[in-house]
Amino acid sequence: MTGLIAIDWGTSSFRAWRMDxxxxxxxxxxxxxxxxxASAEPGGFEGALKRAIPDWLGQGLPIIASGMITSRNGWVETPYLPLPLDAEALAGALVTHESAVGRIYFxxxxxxxxxxxxxxxxxGEETEIIGQLAVDDESEGxxxxxxxxxxxxxxxxxxxxRFRTVMTxxxxALMRDQSILGRLIEPGEGSAAAFLRGVETGGQEGPLLARVFSARSLALQERLPANEIADYLSGLLIxxxxxxMATGPVTIIGRGDLAERYRIALNARGIAAKIAAPGMARQGLWKIAQQAGIV
Amino acid sequence: MTGLIAIDWGTSSFRAWRMDxxxxxxxxxxxxxxxxxASAEPGGFEGALKRAIPDWLGQGLPIIASGMITSRNGWVETPYLPLPLDAEALAGALVTHESAVGRIYFxxxxxxxxxxxxxxxxxGEETEIIGQLAVDDESEGxxxxxxxxxxxxxxxxxxxxRFRTVMTxxxxALMRDQSILGRLIEPGEGSAAAFLRGVETGGQEGPLLARVFSARSLALQERLPANEIADYLSGLLIxxxxxxMATGPVTIIGRGDLAERYRIALNARGIAAKIAAPGMARQGLWKIAQQAGIV
Structure with missing residues (x-):
């Protein structure tokens, strides 16, 4: 029997798939x-893996993993590859680790x-992008x-x-939970209109940290209800x-409410956006494993 | 005997002057x-005032106060005046409050x-600006x-x-103390060079929340020592x-290290900057009291 165990292992998430x-x-x-x-569990990462997927182990399946599990605080630290890169480059740079549960490719x-x-x-995100390119057979985007x-x-x-990280x-979360802006927030129904109002102010000129203050001044003026402040602030930052960041049509790789917020914000600025199908981490890991000849 | 008691009463600060x-x-x-x-002390604001300046009270001196003491969470809430405004407008809009310690003009x-x-x-800041204009006899700036x-x-x-608030x-403080950027910070000597390096990146194009991530990536690359991250981040945000915000020569109304950081950042961008003499809140309160005919 051959096949693959693919793991997308993040700072606070763990998802794994067994494939034929x-x-x-x-x-x-x-x-x-x-x-x-996992790092705090008995047996560390190995122990955590044994408990998470006990039935899959011991069948001789190769294991491939990506995400923060390969960071300094993870199991095996792997290098950052320079750009440009593709699935082949990632496949050629896999770091092999022999563990008690079998060989793992990081x-x-x-x-x-x-x-x-x-x-x-x-x-980890590079793997999801590779997956999306493979599924849609795209080479630009x-x-x-x-x-x-x-x-x-x-x-x-x-x-x-090229890529860029934005700490939005x-x-x-910090502004909502810890800042003076958050103190005026009251729980209640969300508001799609408040989100869109935030998106509009978020797209204006001037320092971001000046524009966010409007969440407070509008609330003080009673022009922004207390239960709409969080959505307004979310819209403003997104x-x-x-x-x-967006200069042309965008594919959103993500799920649920957050992916939908990005779609709405992009559309509000007249930018076409589609949300990718789920499972791109798995697709990317499969693609890299194929390129590496593991499967 | 005439004269004035002037109070600059902020969220976490209290400064008062007796003048002839x-x-x-x-x-x-x-x-x-x-x-x-003060709001939590016995006797509330009145009690706090009696304990803070006991010897000045009971002499018939008028009291004038500005700052967050006039906010919703303060002693007496006063309106926000529309722009344009000057000392005369502020004098004409003083809110008189009769208290057990005497008449207070808010x-x-x-x-x-x-x-x-x-x-x-x-x-409160409007009062400091009025003070600076009065002291330097300026009408532009x-x-x-x-x-x-x-x-x-x-x-x-x-x-x-015109004015604008920036939540820098x-x-x-949130980024340093609560965010992932702060986790890499180690205490140690500050670095003027790291601050200036941050100022340069702070002045570049692109979303602020993308540029701040460089505090983390530079530290991961060991291109930014752990004891210099805080200064780099301070420089980046300022x-x-x-x-x-700055389009021409700027007068900084402030004190100490923070005022000096703004001066350095402005100069690094080729913008002339001077730090105002201390005491502008007091000067502004005096000017407004004069305009109101209280002194």
């Missing part, structure tokens, strides 16, 4: 400890502009992967040539990001 | 409870662009008042015509603010 030799999923696990939790991250004033790094730190990537000629998700 | 009929300071108090602390705040998409407000929320103001023809100080 044709790449069909025969089983999957979507719950498991992220690397922060993917590398990517680094953009390593010698410039604002270098940038990613771990602009992608956004929304999240705590969203990633914007440009593909040309089948190569990842993390800053939104609007600023989209205005600064 | 010529405006000369005969005594001053720089320690006292800010409005958050200054108003100011509001910019109240019907626009990003209205802005201040309380651009001012910045650095702080948790810094204020940028434009004066033309002796009138405050608050965001710096650099972004200065690049977006």
């Amino acid at each position: 030799r044709g790449g069909e999923v025969t089983d999957s696990v979507t719950e498991g400890p992220g690397i922060l939790a 993917a590398c991250g990517a680094i953009c502009d390593p010698d410039g004033p604002t270098p940038d790094v990613m771990r 602009r992608f956004v992967l929304p999240g705590t730190h969203s990633k914007w990537a440009v593909i040309e000629g089948g190569l990842l040539i 998700g993390e800053m939104f 609007g600023d990001e989209v205005a600064g | 009929r010529g405006g000369e300071v005969t005594d001053s108090v720089t320690e006292g409870p800010g409005i958050l602390a 200054a108003c705040g100011a509001i910019c662009d109240p019907d626009g998409p990003t209205p802005d407000v201040m309380r 651009r001012f910045v008042l650095p702080g948790t929320h810094s204020k940028w103001a434009v004066i033309e023809g002796g009138l405050l015509i 100080g608050e965001m710096f 650099g972004d603010e200065v690049a977006g």
Whole structure:
């Protein structure tokens, strides 16, 4: 029997798939400890893996993993590959690790502009982009992967040539939960209109940290209801990001409400946007494994 | 005996001066409870005032106060005056309050662009700007008042015509203390060079929340020592603010290290900057009291 175990292992998430030799999923696990939790478990990452996918191990299946599991705080630290890169480059740079649960191939991250004033790094998102390119058989495109730190990537000629991290998700949580802007927030129904109003202000000129203050001044003026402040602020930050990053049609690799917010913000600025099908991490890991001759 | 008691009463600060009929300071108090602390004390604001300046009360001196003491969470809430405004407008709008410690005149705040998409407000800074104009006998100028929320103001023809709040100080503290950027920071000597390096990146194009990520990626690359991250981040945020707000020579109304950081950042961008003499809140309160005929 051949096939593959593919793992997308992030700071606070764990997703794994068992695939047969044709790449069909025969089983999957979507719950498991992220690397922060796993590193503190008995037996560390190895113990965590034994408990997360006990039935898949011992069958001689190769294991491939990407995400923050390959970072300094992960299991095996892998290098950041320079751009441009594609599936072949990632396949050629897999880091092999022999563990008690079998051989694991750890993917590398990517680094953009390593010698410039604002270098940038990613771990895991490059795999999702590779997956999306493989599924859609595309060789050009602009992608956004929304999240705590969203990633914007440009593909040309089948190569990842440039990307940028924007800390929108993390800053939104800090502003909502810890800043003076958050103190006026009251829980209640969300508001799509407040989100769009934020997107509009987010797309205007001037320093972001001046525009965000409008969440407070509008609330003080009672022009922004307390239960709409969070959506307004979300729109403002995503609007600023989209205005600064999107220059043409964008494919959103993400899920749920957050992906939908990016789609709405892009459309509000007249930019075409589509949300990719789910499962791009798995597709990317399969593609890299194929290129590496593991499957 | 005539004269004036002038109080600059902020969220977490209390400063008061006793002046004679010529405006000369005969005594001053720089320690006292800010409005958050004072509101929780026995007797509330009145009790706090009795304890802060016991010897000055009961002499029939008028009291004038500005700052967050006039906000919704303060002693007496005063309106925000529309722009343009000057000392005369502030004098004409003083809100008189009869208390057990005597008559208190509370200054108003100011509001910019109240019907626009990003209205802005201040309380207390307008008084400091009035003080600076009176001392230097100026009727034109651009001012910045650095702080948790810094204020940028434009004066033309002796009138405050426009201002903008930038949440730089608050965001710096959140990023340093609560964000993923802060986790790499180690204590140690500050670095003027790291601050200037941040100012340069702060002045570049692109979303602020993309550029700040360089604090992390540079540190991961070991191109930014752990003890220099905080200064780099401070420079980056102040650099972004200065690049977006400063269009000509600026007078900095502020003190100490923070005022000096703004001066350095402005100069690094080729913009002339001077730091105002201390005591502008007191000077402004005196000027408004004069205009109101209280002294």
